Every structure is written in structure tokens, then in C-alpha cells.
Amino acid sequence: MAELARDDRLRQGAGISIAERPARACIDLRGDVTDARFVHAVESVTDLRPPSQGLAAASGLLASLLWLGPDEWLVVSETQASGELCARLRQALRGVHAAVTEVGDARIVYAVAGPNARDVFAKGCPLDLHPRAFRPGQCAQTLLGKVSVLIHQVGQDPAYEVYVARSFADYAWAWLVTAAGEYLDGSEGK
Amino acid sequence: MLRIACPWCGPRAEIEFSYGGEAHIALPEAADALDDAAWAQYLFMRTNPKGRHLERWVHTHGCRRWFNVVRDTASERIAAVYQPGAEPPEDAR
Amino acid sequence: MSQPNRTAAGGRIDRERPLSFRFDGRHYVGHAGDTLASALLANDVHLVARSFKYHRPRGILSMGVEEPNALVQLGQGAYTTPNMRATQVELYQGLSAQSQNRWPSLSTDVGAINDRLSALLPAGFYYKTFMWPAALWMRYERGIRRMAGLGHAPREPDPDRYERMHAHCDVLVVGAGPAGLAAALAAGRAGARVIVADDQCEAGGQLLAERFEIAGRPALAWVGATLAELQALPEVRLLRRTAINAYYDHNFLVGCEQLPGERAKELSTVPRQRLWKIRAREVVLATGAIERPLVFPDNDRPGIMLAASVRGYLNRYGVKPGTRVVIATAADDAYRTALDLAGAGASIVAVADLRAQAAGYLPQQVRSRGIEVLTGARIVGTEGRMRVDAVRVQTGASRVRALACDLLAMCGGWMPSVHLFSQSRGKLEFDAGLGAFVPGAATQAVTCAGMVRGAPSLREALAQGFQAGAAAAARCGFDRIAKIECPPTLEPEETPIDASCAFRGTPGGGKQFVDWHNDVTVADVRLAAREGYDGIEHLKRYTTAGMGVDQGKTGNLNALALLAELRGVPVLEIGTTTFRPPYQPLAFGAIAGADSGALFDPVRRTPMHGWHERHGALFEDVGQWKRPWYYPRPAESMRQAVDRECLAVRAALGILDASTLGKIDIQGPDATEFIDRIYCNSFRTLAPGRCRYGLMLRQDGMVFDDGVSARLSEHHYLMSTTTGGAARVLAWLEEWLQTEWPRLRVYCTSVSEQYAQVAIAGPRCADMLAPLTDVKLDAMPPMSVREGSVAGIPARVFRISFSGAPGYEIAVAAGRGVELWTTLMGAGERFGITPYGTEAMHVLRAEKGFIIVGQETDGTVTPLDLGLDRMVAADKFFIGKRSLARADARRTDRKQLVGLLTESPQTVLPEGTQLILEPHDFAAAPRSPVAMAGHVTSSYYSANCGRSIALALVKAGISRLGETLYAPLDGQLVKVTLTAPCFLDAQAQVRRG
Secondary structure, eight states: OTTSOOTTOEEEETTEEEEEOOOOEEEEEEOOTTOHHHHHHHHHHHSOOOOOSTTBEEEOSSOEEEEEETTEEEEEESSSOHHHHHHHHHHHTTTSSOEEEEOGGGEEEEEEESTTHHHHHHTTOOSOOSTTTOOTTBEEEEEETTEEEEEEEEETTTEEEEEEEGGGHHHHHHHHHHHTGGGSTTOOOO | OOEEEETTTEEEEGGGOEEEEESOOOOOTTGGGSOHHHHHHHHHOOOOOSSEEEEEEEOTTTTOOEEEEEEETTTOOEEEEEOTTSOOOGGGO | OOOTTBOSSOSSSEEEEEEEEEETTEEEEEEETOBHHHHHHHTTOOOOEEOTTTOOEEOOOOSSTTOSSOEEEESOGGGOEEEEEGGGOBOOTTOEEEEOSOSBOSSSBGGGHHHHTGGGSOTTHHHHHTTSSGGGHHHHHHHHHHHSOSSOOOSSOOOOOEEEEEEEEEEEEEOOSHHHHHHHHHHHHTTOOEEEEOSSSSTTGGGGGSOOEETTEEHHHHHHHHHHHHHHSTTEEEETTEEEEEEEGGGEEEEEEEOOSSOOOTTOSSOSEEEEEEEEEEEEEOOOEEEOOOOOTTTTSTTEEEHHHHHHHHHHHOBOOOSEEEEEESSTHHHHHHHHHHHTTOEEEEEEESSSOOOSHHHHHHHHTTOOEEESEEEEEEEOSSSOOEEEEEETTSOEEEEEOSEEEEEOOEEEOOHHHHHTTOOEEEETTTTEEEEOOOSSSEEEOGGGGTOOSHHHHHHHHHHHHHHHHHHTTOOOOOOOOOOOBOOOOOOOOOTHHHHOOOSSSSOOEEETTTTEEHHHHHHHHHTTOOSHHHHHHHHOTTOTTTTTTTTHHHHHHHHHHHHTSOHHHHOOOOOOSOSSOOOHHHHHTTOSGGGSSOOBOOTTHHHHHHTTOEEEEETTEEEEEEOOOTTOOHHHHHHHHHHHHHHSOEEEEOTTSEEEEEESTTHHHHHHHHBSSOOTTOOTTBEEEEEEEOTTSOEEEEEEEEEEETTEEEEEEOTTTHHHHHHHHHHIIIIIOTTSOOEEEEOTTTEEEEEEESTTHHHHHGGGBSSOGGGOOSSEEEEEEETTEEEEEEEOOSSSSSEEEEEEEGGGHHHHHHHHHHHHGGGTOEEOOHHHHHHHHHHTTOOOTTTTOOSSOOTTTTTOGGGSOSSSOOTTHHHHTSHHHHOTTSEEEEEEEESSTTOOOOTTOEEESSOOOTTTOTTSOOOEEEEEEEEEEETTTTEEEEEEEEETGGGGTTOEEEEEETTEEEEEEEEOSOOSOGGGOOTTO
16 A cells, blocks of 8 residues: 555564665666767766676666666666656767656665575575675566566675565565564564 | 576576567568468467477566577477577577 | 383484374374374384275385375364375374274274275276266266265365475485485585485484494484584585475476474464475485385285384384284395394294395394294285284295284385486486386486485495585586595495395285285286286376375386286386376475465555545456446445446546556657557657557457557657556567567656556546646647646646546656545545546446457457457558458458447346347257357446447447347347447547547
């Protein structure tokens, strides 16, 4: 229920914490990474070069660029206003074949952190998150339970951020809380 | 369950992908000039071999990119993945 | 609390922790570390079951996964589970189990009459007997079904929790016996990520059942040290109680972990079973072997057990299953049982060895203890009603001797557990020395080690394990391996077994069972072969050998060896039936995992869902979405509510949550060209700021999706799709862009979830909206779009309508959807604003004859069938165009969209009702075929029309307008008249605008 207060979306245990993160600017950016004008334009606004490597994320002071595909990135910022960032990107990309689309309202972000975080993901994510296979600063789109998600490892601990489509966010939350059940304090088994 | 190496995301579980049928079935340039039989041939007929098969997959729950796969339909061995529009790599022919 | 068969000391049980349990209502006591089987045997309970077909008394045959007899109903009520193998059930405090397939009790079972009637119940009995007359099959089947099966399924929903786990590793080792532990150690020391899975609660495998030594100390000391080292390696994970059940492609294996003890209580967060989905780069199968039973008359009495299992119960559980023991064998291994039992104080009556000679070290040891060893000795019969009490033995042609006993331990050698290897599509070979199948060439990255490979000794098993583990790790790039020293073992040489002795049976006498679980005897196999069912797959189906809970783990090899001999061909030529997952039974719940209840399928809700809920909406499932269906007021029926909503839209003002429609942002220099190829109608003539209804076809010319697309600027479109088609259409666009037209410079981005969208409809909608927005509504022509703000929220305003009434749709960021909605509700109050749901929306659009994809279309409907010829552009390429030119697409007798009016205006035909051309007397000729002319696709009561309306697909419908057809309904015929598919203001028809 999107409009209800989401501040109850915090669950913790000794080895796990799951919480909804405040809304942030998310912009779907499309363009040709071999086009120097495109790269330059993005860099001029975000101080970041769009990573061309799969699963890579670039993070700076203003924003992060999460790789979504060979010509697609998610520009994320917790400090910049979405509309303004969008306008600046569009301005910089004038005349370049690119697309800048606001999608911040279409995403909910959950933070999943703690020593049991990998165990929680393992219950419904086919991705190998072992430190030898997936490192801080990497991101990957995959499945969590029955929904598509974007997982971004933001910390060594490990700590992750999970991006999920707005209408699937209730399901994803219920799924995470169920999967984490055995690690949560005062687990009610819900 | 197969393990498919997405050319962009690396090896992933089959459930992240969708199958797209036989590869290298190009839309005929002058479809209007084809007779019904030739059009049906394009639209419906597939080789369905036992053994080496060139086929299309899309990384639905990943980068959403289409690519081609050389898969042995009997052993399930995947010999190669390659870009749409490209020819299969030499060693996988 | 006496346990008469429990030894004074020894075994792996915890004698300080007694556990009480019940079997068939009687109380017993066992110990922590027991299985239900070992605890029953400790209490001298051998009779535990009745057999499947003949209801013969049966006891515990084995000690592990292969058990065919001791299947029990475990637990009660919702927690009950049938067909649990007592050998695989760990004992816990308060365990309660029941025997199966008997009435009224195990010792007095009415069904045992089948055993007397067995001459009438040969293999293939059901096929032969119930074939004729065919009409009676339904009656037979009911009776057969009542007799079939063993335990009973719970009637209540499963209250337990289950979950799945995905795991990845370099090397997966299946089995934690000596070979498996050695493999894990070698791979783990090399630094590889290792998973070791074993179905027992304790590692050690066969070593738990033996008194072997490794490096001069008891073998279990080596097991302990190895486990300690493995547990200290950070990349090694040991999965106990985890049976690897399936070996799929690309080294994907699935196992089921049984969490110990009593089934989890309701609301617990700990699951009962966990399904492990393991992807391994390399697999080492150290799955061991199963002891082969011997075939002889009445070889199924309680108290007749596999010899190594008898030894295992003694050494692992401290249970001596009998005190006066006869041993029948075709291999040296059973002499260990004789030695161990004698050491524990049992009296060994004799060892009856089928082989002509028994001169090896172990037989010598047995003889030196003064135990009689009979060679060339066949068991020709057994006695004892509920438990064996005598064995009849014949040596050569000599007189038959009866040996009194309370336990008969038999051994036909070892059969490697090649099940998983075979599932991996590895080839099997027949090892004549073992008389059994062993792994041959592999087709995946898998190696085998230990008894599964036929390793003849512990020394060899360890060596194979170390080698396999090290090599597997090296293939994964972990070759910095410390020198592995295989610890020395002290083992006697064994003389070879004579496997041919195992399966032949003895002419005459009682039933000689090949497959205990399915009551298949030597006679059944002979009969099947005689009747021509002489392929292994035919044999299985005809006799049921190898089916059921145990999947023939003990019986298969004897059955096919016998068949090979009957046919006079090598065993390899007979082959095996296909090994299929699961290797061991598992709960359906484990397969479902957590995907039940609220997590069964995602429920998608719009940003305004909470408002709808609070205002009494009932919801309709549209794909995974919950959409408001209608908003009944207190005491209002559905019909009343929908009528009220429909009237409000046409008379004043309605408001609908349209957020679920798919929305795709399409931009780039070639966007127009691309969209023109996707839609069958033309978009290049659409001016920026305007919208158009588009129809999308598949390559075969059939309607695939539809929606209104807006041209936001020269190279920028916003496409809308059906709610259910959103993901499908985006995938379709990407497929064409990426694979067929990569040169088109277009980017598609889903914005379905970015926007909350609200439709307002009715003559007063502009009156309400105008004061709230800076968009000049009167300057907006129908089918146009403007950017601006509504109620202070940045918004896109579309002048479009799916109801035919004047209308606007307003899109704002999803996070502000509720704000928009409540503002509109407030502003609309004085106009009588009425929220309406999908049902009213359906009625309103049907009044205008607007189709819904998936309702008027079903994948076989072209635009021409829908009467939308004018939307099919002739002057451009579009997907599906060529198919519309096919002769079949041009047929005039295709089903075409028409309107239907029933004779009585109050009759609302059910959707799906068939239509026929001529009246037919169904009462007189209920079974005579009638030609179908079409079917109803949509049908409603329309308050605005004051009567029922319907849409239908009717053969050659367009040429039949005005004709009368008939709809059979509840035994009556309803007369319907075909009309054009528009019921309201046909003159003022503006397509969706």
C-alpha cells in the first residue's frame, strides 16, 4: 500500500538488517558509450563515466551510475533533485542520440545488510554473491523470489541495496522479511 | 537447468532468461512478394534438430539483451554465445 | 523401559538421552541418535508393515535409503506424512508413527487374504481382468483406487514452513563416507569452494556401520579429525541430512535438507525442509553402494535382513537385531556380520555360502571361532508367521536341514549407487566381477569415487576420493595442493563374490521376492518374459517392479539379471530403466518452498490502492494487478453498483484508476519509423501533441495488443499498452529493435510504474478539471496531450476516453497519485463525481463497441475480423501485414465481431455462450451434434441502454447483421439478433476520443 507510512519498514536481528531507503532520484539513461560526446556529456553532469563493463557501478559525490545493459544505466542520486538532474542531463545531451527518463517514482529501494545478508538472498536469488564472485561496487539485475530486482553491493560487511519496481515492493518486502525470519529479533514468523 | 553465459552479464541461471526459438530466421526483405507457402515457411517452419542448434535467448531478468547460443539439444552442451546478426564462432560451427 | 536388543555399550547413540515414542499406539523408548528403525529393532519389533499387494507381514530389511518394507505413517493431523522410511526417520521425543496397509491391525490383517488368492493375482492382473467390459471400468476403478496406495495424505493444509536455498561451489561432493570426506578434504585444502552433502545426521557413511581402522586407529577417529579440519576451512560447507535427489544439466543438483527433530510448530521461523539448488563447477559422486538381497523362497519374512545392515545396526546403534542368526551370502562381506555379531554375544547358527568355496581370510576367521560354514548352500525355504523362526538349507544335493533362528542376514554383494551418475546422463557399464552396474563415461563435469565406482576396499575408496577431490579442484584452478597422503588401512583381501547366485532363486517352494516394495516375485518376472514383456521398461510397467517409494533400490538389479538370464543375453544388453529424480522422496512443500500464501504470486497494487480499499472497492485480478472492480454502497448489489457507476459517467462525472496500463517511453530519431512498423495503422501522420489509438499485430496477423500512443514531440512518443500486455509489449519492441532492426536509433524505456494515471469521464469533466489546471482545456482537441500541472502537481493531461463519454486522463508521478486522486474527488464533489471500477469501464466501452484485447480477441482474430479494416494501412510495412494477405485471412466466413441483442432485454447471456444458426430441440436430441456459428465475447446489462448488450464473434457475422441466431442457455434457446457492435449514439462515434 504505497500511500501508507512506510516507516515501519525496518527489521533487524543480530546478523541482519532490512530497511526501506528514502526515495531518491533515479534516471534511466540510454546512450552509446562508444560515442565520445555521450560520455563527455554524462561526465560533465555527474563527474562519472558510464561504466562499459557489465555489472559495474560508478559512484561519486553527486550520483552513482549503475550498469543496466550495454547502452543503459541507472543514474541514482540521494542529494540531487530528480527533475533538475534530468534537465541538466538532457541539456548536456542535446544533439546526441540518448534518452533520459525519470524513473524514481517507479522504484523502491531496500537496504539489506549484515553477515546473514547473503543467506537471505540465497533463499530466492540465483545469483552467486560470494565475495569471490561479487564485490562491493558491483550491481546486477536478477530475480528475487518471483520479481526482477537490481542488487547493488554498497558495502563490504556485506551491505546491499535492492531496487524493485514500485508495484512489486510489497511482495519484495514480505519476501525479504520471510526469508530473514530465522535471523530477526522477536521473529513473529510473518 | 541450464547455465547460460550472457555476453554482457556472465554466466547466469536459466530462469533469468527467455527462449526465443531458432536463430538466423531473418524477416524476408520483400515479404509482400512471397507466395503463401514461402511466407508460411518463414513464419512457421523450424529445423528442430537433435544436436547442434543455433538459437536465440534474451536475458529477461538481467540486461534484457538478445543474443544467440549454440546449444546441443541432445547433450545440452553450450558451445558458444554470440551477438545477434553475427555468425556463430568458427570453433562452434 | 527395557530395550531387549540393545547392547550394553557401543554405537553412536547417546545413552544418556532416552527418547520415548509410540508405534501403533504402543509406547517404546529409544535414544538420541537412533532412527525409528533402530529404535524399533532395539525393542525387538521386527513386524512393522504389510506388503503392498499380498499384505504379507514385513519387517525392516535395511538400514538406509533403500528400505522397501518399513514405510510408516508419521505424525498426526495436518502434520502427518505417509510412506516415511523408518530407516531414514531420526527419532525424537514424542514421535508417533503408525503402520500402513493393514486392517484392523498389523498382526490381524484382513487384506492378507490376497496372499492366499495370489494365484488369481498374477503380474498384469489389473490389465487382464478389468479390460472388459470397458463400460464397467469406471466402477472397477473406484474399488482399485480404494485398495491402492499405502499411507494416507493429510487432509488439512500443510502448516509447516519450507524454503529454497541457492548455492554455488567449485566442487560439490555427494556423500560423506570415506571417499567423499577424502575428496572434500583434498578440494578444500586446495582452496576451492566445497559443499559436502550427506543424507545422514552424521558423517562417515559406511564407516559408521563398520569396525574399520584407518592409520592404526578406529576409522571414526579419522572421520572426526577430517570433519574438524573441513569445518575449519572457511570455504567448505557441510550439509548434513541433505539428500541430493536430482542431477540436472550443467551440473545443477537439487537436494533436500531435513531439519532435525519434531516437525516445526506453527508460526516457527525455522523451516522443516530446505530445498538446495546447487550449481557446481565440478561434482564428485561418492554415493556409496546398496547391498544386494538374495532371492529364495519366502525371503520376505520379518527378521530377514540385509547382512551389512544387521552389522550396521549393531555397530552404529548398539542394536543386536537377533540372538540366533543364520547368515546367507554370496560374498565375503557377510562374514564381517558374523564376526561382529558373534563378538557381541549373538549365536551364529551357520553361514550358508552359495559359493562352492569360501576360503578367504574372513571365512577363515569365522571358522576359527567355531562357526559352521556351509558352502554351495542354498536357502530353500523359511518358516515363521510374523517373524522368521527357521531357515531350510540345502547343500548340493544333500538332505535339507532346518536351522532354527530368529534372524536371517543375507548378502548378495554390493550394488553401486549409480542413480545420480545416470541422471547426469553418464553411461553405465556392467562390471562382471561385481555383477553390477558401475559408472562409465561421464557427459558432465563429474567424477565418481569409492564404492559407487566399485572400490573393492577402504584403502581404494580413500585413494579414489583424494584423487577425485584434488583433480576436481585443480580443474577449477585450485592446484596449489598440499601433498595428500592417503592414510594406511589394514584390510584383508576378499575373495570375489558370485553374483549369479543372488537372483536365480530356487525352483518350487514359496514366493521368492525380487521387489519387496511392490510384491514382485520371480514367478512374475518369468510370466512377464513369457508373455513378451521382456524389455526392462516393459517389465517395469507390467509387473510394477522398481516403482514406488523405494524405486527398486534393492530389487531392480535382481529383476533385470533374472530377465537377462531368461532371455539368455548379457545384463548390459537388458540395460536399466531410466533413473529419474528424486532419488529419495521429498515433501511437495519443499518444492514449493516459501511460495505459498501471500508469497505464492506477487500482488501488484496501484499507488491509490489504499484509497480504493477504504472506500469499499472490491477488486478484480488483472494479471498480477488488483484493480478496483466496483465500489458497492451499503446494501447495494453488484448490478446496482455497476448501473449507478455507468449512469454517472454518461450523465455527470466518473473517475477511474488507470494506473495499471502499460506505458513505454519511446524516443530517438527513428521513433516514428519504428512505431509505424509496430502498429498496423499509420503514425507518421500524427502531429506532435496528438494521440492515436494503435493496433499491434503478431507476425501471423493476429491482434496482439492495443492502446493509445501520444506523440510528445517530433522524436518522442509515449505508448500505452493493455494492463496485462505491458511487459510483453516492451519485450516485443526490444526484440525487433535488437534482432531485426538494430540500425534504428530508438530507445524504449518502461515508465509504467513511474506514473499514476487517473481517467475522468463524463459531461462535467472539463468543468471540474479546468479550475485545477494551467492547461487550456478548451484549446485541446480530442486525442491530444499537454504538459502542465493539475492541483499543483506536474502532470500530463490527455484528452482521451475509453468510455466514449467526454474524458481526460491525467498522469502524475506515482508518489503523488493519492494527492491527485483525493484532490479530484474533492473538486468533483459538487458534480457528483463517482469512482467507477473495471466492470463499469467494461460496460461503458462495450456500449460503444470498443474491443478489449484478450476478451474480443484470443490470438485467432485479425483486425479485419474486428471490422477495423480502416486501421490497416496499405501504404507501409508493418508487422503482420503479409499474413493479412493470406487466403485464409481473407475468407468471408471467418468469425467476425458483431453486436448481439437478446429478444428479452433483461436476459444477460454468459460470456462464452455458443451461438447456433437454427433452432435445435435439445430435449429431443440432446446428443446430436449442432454446428456452432460463434460465441459471446462480452455481455453485460447496460443501464444506459436500458437493456442487455453483448459482443460476439460470429462466422460471417458482418454479412448477417439483422439475422436471428440462437443461444442455448440452461436447456432453453435464447433468440438473439445480430447488430453492428455499437449500442449507443452510433452516429457520434469517435474512436476512443
